[in-house]
Amino acid sequence: MxxxxxxxxxxxxxxxxxxxxxxxxxxxxxxxxxISVVPVKRSHSVCAQGGINGAVNTKGEGDSPWKHFDDTxxxxxxxxxxxxxxxxxxxxxxxxxLFDRMGVPFSRTKEGLIDFRRFGGTLHHRTAYAGASTxxxxxxALDEQVRKYEVAGKVTKYEGWEMLSLVLDSHQVCRGVVxxxxxxxxxxxxxxxxxxxxxxxxxxIFGKSTNSQTCTGSAASACYQQxxxxxxxxxxxxxxxxxxxxDKLRLMSESARGEGGRIWVPRKKGDRRDPRDIPESERxxxxxxKYPAYGNLVPRDIATREIFQVCLDGYGVxxxxxVYLDLTHIPAETLNRKLGAILEIYEMFVGDDPRYVPMRxxxxxxxxxxxxxxxxxxxxxxxxLLAAGECDFSIHGANRLGAxxxxxxVYGGFVAAASAVEYxxxxxxxxxxxxxxxxxxxxRQQEINERIIKSEGPENQYKIHEELGKWMTENxxxxxxxxxxxxxxxKILELMDRFKRISINDxxxxxxxxxxxxxxxxxxxxxARVITLGALNRNESRGAHYKPEFPERNDEEWLKTTIAxxxxxxxxxxxxxxxxxxxxxxxxxxxxxxxx
Amino acid sequence: xxxxxxxxxxxxNPPQTIQIKIQRREKPDAASYWETFEISYRRNLxxxxxxxxIRKNPVTKEGKKTTPPVWDMSCxxxxxxxxxxxxxxxxxxxxxxxxxxxxxDTGSNVITLQPMSKFPNVRDLKVDRSRMFEHLKRVKxxxxxxxxxxxxxxxxxxxxxxxxxYAYSRCMTCGCCLEACPQYHDDNYIGPQAIAQARxxxxxxxxxxxxxERLEGLMGDDGITNxxxxxxxxxxxxxxxxxxxxxxxxxxxxxxxxxxxxLKK
Numbered sequence: 001m002x003x004x005x006x007x008x009x010x011x012x013x014x015x016x017x018x019x020x021x022x023x024x025x026x027x028x029x030x031x032x033x034x035i036s037v038v039p040v041k042r043s044h045s046v047c048a049q050g051g052i053n054g055a056v057n058t059k060g061e062g063d064s065p066w067k068h069f070d071d072t073x074x075x076x077x078x079x080x081x082x083x084x085x086x087x088x089x090x091x092x093x094x095x096x097x098l099f100d101r102m103g104v105p106f107s108r109t110k111e112g113l114i115d116f117r118r119f120g121g122t123l124h125h126r127t128a129y130a131g132a133s134t135x136x137x138x139x140x141a142l143d144e145q146v147r148k149y150e151v152a153g154k155v156t157k158y159e160g161w162e163m164l165s166l167v168l169d170s171h172q173v174c175r176g177v178v179x180x181x182x183x184x185x186x187x188x189x190x191x192x193x194x195x196x197x198x199x200x201x202x203x204x205i206f207g208k209s210t211n212s213q214t215c216t217g218s219a220a221s222a223c224y225q226q227x228x229x230x231x232x233x234x235x236x237x238x239x240x241x242x243x244x245x246x247d248k249l250r251l252m253s254e255s256a257r258g259e260g261g262r263i264w265v266p267r268k269k270g271d272r273r274d275p276r277d278i279p280e281s282e283r284x285x286x287x288x289x290k291y292p293a294y295g296n297l298v299p300r301d302i303a304t305r306e307i308f309q310v311c312l313d314g315y316g317v318x319x320x321x322x323v324y325l326d327l328t329h330i331p332a333e334t335l336n337r338k339l340g341a342i343l344e345i346y347e348m349f350v351g352d353d354p355r356y357v358p359m360r361x362x363x364x365x366x367x368x369x370x371x372x373x374x375x376x377x378x379x380x381x382x383x384x385l386l387a388a389g390e391c392d393f394s395i396h397g398a399n400r401l402g403a404x405x406x407x408x409x410v411y412g413g414f415v416a417a418a419s420a421v422e423y424x425x426x427x428x429x430x431x432x433x434x435x436x437x438x439x440x441x442x443x444r445q446q447e448i449n450e451r452i453i454k455s456e457g458p459e460n461q462y463k464i465h466e467e468l469g470k471w472m473t474e475n476x477x478x479x480x481x482x483x484x485x486x487x488x489x490x491k492i493l494e495l496m497d498r499f500k501r502i503s504i505n506d507x508x509x510x511x512x513x514x515x516x517x518x519x520x521x522x523x524x525x526x527x528a529r530v531i532t533l534g535a536l537n538r539n540e541s542r543g544a545h546y547k548p549e550f551p552e553r554n555d556e557e558w559l560k561t562t563i564a565x566x567x568x569x570x571x572x573x574x575x576x577x578x579x580x581x582x583x584x585x586x587x588x589x590x591x592x593x594x595x596x
Numbered sequence: 597x598x599x600x601x602x603x604x605x606x607x608x609n610p611p612q613t614i615q616i617k618i619q620r621r622e623k624p625d626a627a628s629y630w631e632t633f634e635i636s637y638r639r640n641l642x643x644x645x646x647x648x649x650i651r652k653n654p655v656t657k658e659g660k661k662t663t664p665p666v667w668d669m670s671c672x673x674x675x676x677x678x679x680x681x682x683x684x685x686x687x688x689x690x691x692x693x694x695x696x697x698x699x700x701d702t703g704s705n706v707i708t709l710q711p712m713s714k715f716p717n718v719r720d721l722k723v724d725r726s727r728m729f730e731h732l733k734r735v736k737x738x739x740x741x742x743x744x745x746x747x748x749x750x751x752x753x754x755x756x757x758x759x760x761x762y763a764y765s766r767c768m769t770c771g772c773c774l775e776a777c778p779q780y781h782d783d784n785y786i787g788p789q790a791i792a793q794a795r796x797x798x799x800x801x802x803x804x805x806x807x808x809e810r811l812e813g814l815m816g817d818d819g820i821t822n823x824x825x826x827x828x829x830x831x832x833x834x835x836x837x838x839x840x841x842x843x844x845x846x847x848x849x850x851x852x853x854x855x856x857x858x859l860k861k
Contacts, residue, residue, distance in 0.1 A: 027744055038668075039729065041769055042676040100750035103739040103800045105762040112752030131762055136675055140765060144738035151733050159726075183718060212670045246638070246645040247691070248672045337759070341766070345673050348692050349642075351604025462652040505654060508663045510623045511719040513651075 006031060007424050010177055010192035012163045012219055014040025016048075016135070016406060017389025018198030019142035020413025021420070026149035028421055033190050034146070035158045035179050037214050041143045044200050044212040045409065048135020049342055050119060050255035051127035052099075052406040054092030058113055063124040065089040072404060073583050074594060075121040075299045076369070076397025077543035077553060079232065079561070081579040084376050084394050088411040095410050096128050102141040106130050107338065117338070118258045121299040121401040123593060132255055132341040138406055161188075162516055163219045164448075166195065166226050166385065167441045169432050174384035178441050180449075183511045187445055189438035193424035194384050196416045197223060198409075201368045201390040205524045205531065206477070207469015209365035210242050210251040220372055220391045221523035224530070228380045230564045230571075231393035232370035233527070234534030237400055237544050238477050240303035241325050242364030243349060249364030250349055252325060253342050254402040256359075257296040259334075262326045263287050263307065264358075265315045275317075275324055275358045286310055294590045301399040301544040302590060304363040308478045317360055324358040332356075365477060367405060369396040369544065370531070373563060378416035384427070386420050388412030393561075398543020452518045453509070457501025461518050464495050464502070468521075468528060476532050480547050485536040489529060496525050530564045530571045537573055538562065555585055607696040610637050611705040614695060615657060616646050618665050619710040620720045628717075631665075632657045632706075643683060643690040643698075643709065644669055667721035674834060677770030681721045682710040687775040687832055690721075712775045727783050728769050731790035735813040739803050751801040764796035764842065766835045773829035773839055785822035786814060788829040792842035798849065808858060811850050815859070820847060 007030050011018045014036035022032045036043065057063040068089040073080055100106060100114060106128050107115040116125040130137035149155045160182045167176040167189060176191040202217020203209035224230045240263075241256065242249040257263070264283045271278065287306060288295040296303075311321045327335055327343075332355040335343060346354045372380050372387040374394055379386050389409040396404065471491050475484040499522060504514035540554035541547055560575035613634050621628040633650045634657040647667055654664040669679045672691040679690040684698060684707060698707050715723040773788040774780045780787050794810045797803035814820045820843065829839045853859040 023744065038670055038676075038678060039726070039769075041729070042670055042678045044671065044676075046675045046768070047671050047673065094746040097746070097749045098744055101739070101741060101747065101802070103750075103761075103797065103803060105758045105765050108753055108755040108758045110755075112754050114749070115755075130765070133675065133766060136768075137762075137765055144732075145741070145744075147729070147733060148736075148738050148740075212676065213672065214670050245642075245672075246640050247642060247648060250673050341675075348674065349694070351694075353602035356602035460652060462648075506663050508622055508719075511666055511722060513666055514664060 007193050008033060008191065009420050009424060010035065010190050010195045011198060012177060012195065013043070013198035013200060013389070013391070014159070015043035015045040015198060015200055015389060016139055016142065016409035017413040018196070019139065019146050020410045021196050021198060021388060021417040022155055023142060023145045023149065024414055024417035025421060026146070026154040028417070030421060032155045033158060033192070034155055035161050035163055035177070035190065037160070037162045037182065039159045040146070040157065041140065043139060044215055045139040045406070046136040047210070047212060047251065048406050049132045049251060049253035050258065051117065051129035051134045051403045052096060052138065053119065053126050053401070053403040054096040054128060054407065055089065055124070055126055056093045056096060056114070056116065059116060059125045061124050063126055065092065067124065068092065068126060070583060071122045071594070072395070072401055073397065074588060075401040076399050077588060078397065078555070078559065078580060078585040079235070079542060079578060080395055080397030081376070081561070082582040083579060086582060088395060088408060091411055091414070092407055095407065099138055099141055102145060104130055104137050104141045117255060118297060119402040120254050120257070120297045120303070121294070123294070127255070127258065127403040129255065132253055132339045135406055163199070163222070164445045164519065165222050165441060166382070167191070167437055168226060168382070169434055169437055171432060172227060172382065173432070174382050175434055175437060178445050180445070180516070182516060185449070185509055185512070185515065187442045189442055191438060193427070194386065194420040196420055197372060197385065197387040197391050198389045198413060199391045202524065202527055203365055205468065205528050206365040206472045207466060208245070208247070208249050208473070210239055210249050216520040216524055217368070217527050218520040218523040221527040223372060223380070223382070223385065224564070225523070225526060225566045227566070228382050228385060229373035230370065230527070230530050231373035232534070232562050233530040233564055234538055234562060235369035235398050235544050236365060236477065236531065237300055237367040237369060238304045238363045239366035240300055240307050240363050241361040242366070243346060244322070244362055244364070245349060250345055251364070251366065252346065252359060252361050253339070254300070256325060256327060256339060256342065259338050260327070260330050261296065263296050263303070263323055264326060265310055265317060265323050269314045270319050272318060275326070276328070284315065291590045293592045298590045299399055299401060304478055305546060307363055311362070321362050322360040323362070325361045326358040327354055328356055328358060363478065365473065367400055369393070369398060369400055377419040378412055379419060379423070384423065386416045388416040398545060448519070449515060452504060452515060455501070456503050459498045459502040461499070461502045461504070461514070461521055464498055465521055465524070468492065468495055468525065472528060472531070476535055478546065480535050480545065482536055482547070482549065485532055489532045489536065492525055492528050492532065499525065526566070533571055534562050534564060534573065553587070559585065605700065607700055610696070611699070613637055613705065614646065614699070615706045616650060617706060617708045618720065619708070620665065621711070621717050623719055624716060631662060639696070641695040643693040643695070643707070644672060644679065646695060647690070665721065666719045675768060677768030680712060680770040680772060682712060682775070684708055687712060687772045689770065689834060692834070712771060714775050714780055715771065725769070725771050728771060728774070728789060731786050732793060734786065735790050735794040735810050736806060737790070737793040737797055739797060739800060740806055753801065757799070761796055761799055763837055764792050767792060767837055768835065770834065772832040772834060776828040776832040778826050778828065779822050779824045785818050786820070788839040788843060791820055791846050792837055792839050795842040795846050798846070807849065808853065811846070811853060811859060814846065815850065820850065
């Protein structure tokens, strides 16, 4: 036990998972260095809209944590290791109650209890919500609690710092991180007894997605390149309802359908009438027709594929890649109260008023089920390195259910905090030499920076990023073909080669965004290969991963977790069994109520 | 910009190009200067996508190669607050500033971008708003908990109360209110944002128990009395937070507490 100095834990990332972990560690009396690229209150968790799941069962529906567990595992097409999912679902009600005590303005029932609404992949009202900006509200509650610990001196924030790499000792044990100040470009080592990665998802690999600009996956990729295992990378969730845009795809929450929103297209191809002039009988509510039990609330992978196919078949509104998401049958007052924040987003960016005009939406890349491999205590394969939230692979299997991400972030953060403290208290360092490892890692990172700054080639990093995004979106999202996946990997290799000839085009290094972007881009390229090759290898269809050449789930060969390990020649893949010890796998069928 | 039937007003005869005029600064102690960039017009551009286009190939309208403009951005759906800047003289988020609307508004294809003027300018359009987070510490903008262990649900709250608090809780610390406030300069005044956050917690059944400390944080030289009732804050708030109501009600709470002798003036 390290008695000579004070214990210190580094948390990288200040979203829901990072702040959950930070709060718990500080509460237990230990010091945290919290590193974040943006002020933590501006983290991507603010974008989560619809709510957080927990089987509180205040609606008299006989809901239970076990049913929540079963819905989650079934929705994830049985790829998730089950024990942590069960533990999360059991913890969910008390997590919601904790946020309630922290002052989150959850929507209320007549009796003043927390109200719950429906979400995808379940038949129960299980989702607590604060208007339609639940992520923002939960993040703020944690931000406030962590600020209290900052005032008390337990938490030191490094906002505007980007984690570049791990510091590993001669036994490949994590002893801290190196991060870069995004104004001065100063590199600094942060020694730590344990490090928790809570750095979110990699949506920017796909160019445009529903993710924030900070969601590059760069930090998780850095860990992968230093020996952390990356699991199930090929499982990328494409959200069925997003608003296409020039700079990003803006999420239109599943709560719109949870509150009764209906998806439809005109029955007649190329029908150009105003949607309000198209009579009921000439509208095709294709989700309700094909999935009578769940209707518009089928899980996201299914809704996305159906919308995609309808547009491929030429039924898209005005012949374009868009379908209607219709709320106009619901009173405007109800909509304002329950969905106000997302309707504002639609009005702001599209201009039409969704209370009176059906919204036009299309699927967009949204979430990575895959991430850093962790055990049931959120520990990666590198001793001293833990991970929580979207950057870890656990919980969601092959497809995440709506409103389970906020829950898994908080759950993962809480478990990682306890686990990191436990590790830091008990780790035996023996004679391990740490002299010089911090300086050596800073030097290594400095050299990478200098190489990029000096590079004076004809290539443009933003154009490389655009090409990456286009290829990934076209070939590695909803429908996947092996020949196209192969071609995409070759394209990524070409982009990696061209990367070596970029010029950062910024002679002013003070607060430059060109160097950080270049470093993120390289890390995105590394991770893009993990996603693409993982998809190429997996010859079956499961959850969000769909191949027309292999349309069925194949448990015999592929009920396995994909593990990618970095090597100089590219990712090396291996496969490990999935822990299905609690619920035996069964076929998914959302056309009828789920059997128990 | 909407017409009566709920449909957006469309920009007819859009220009071929748009000009983005940016007030730039190399570093905090350097002088500021202007540069104008010209990009082709496309439908559905916002200020962010125009800036992204410029960043790819930073050459001014006159053909001079220059450094890429620096600005902050993250969520791009007006919920993180980071991309706030002054656009055509008005403080707002760059992500929700649509080029078509700006052209419809001014009739011109020239759009000016400036950094917020009330905060330290880091570079170009990037400013440092960390003082706003410091203000939150001063007003103890949090609920005191016995611990994060399981203690069951919080107090019952009516939906009306929850909705009233929700309105304040959407504050994304963007700083529009401080930028527009005629009283606020050189961080002399804690400002509407922090006062509204104090109000948010003073309204909560548990938060109320620490109301006195929160009010004390607002009673110094830079406290609530600096408000000159110009009401600019409430006009520029992108989340329509009733900031003037928060200031009024907080003033009322302070007066009441002073009268009752619970707070020292």
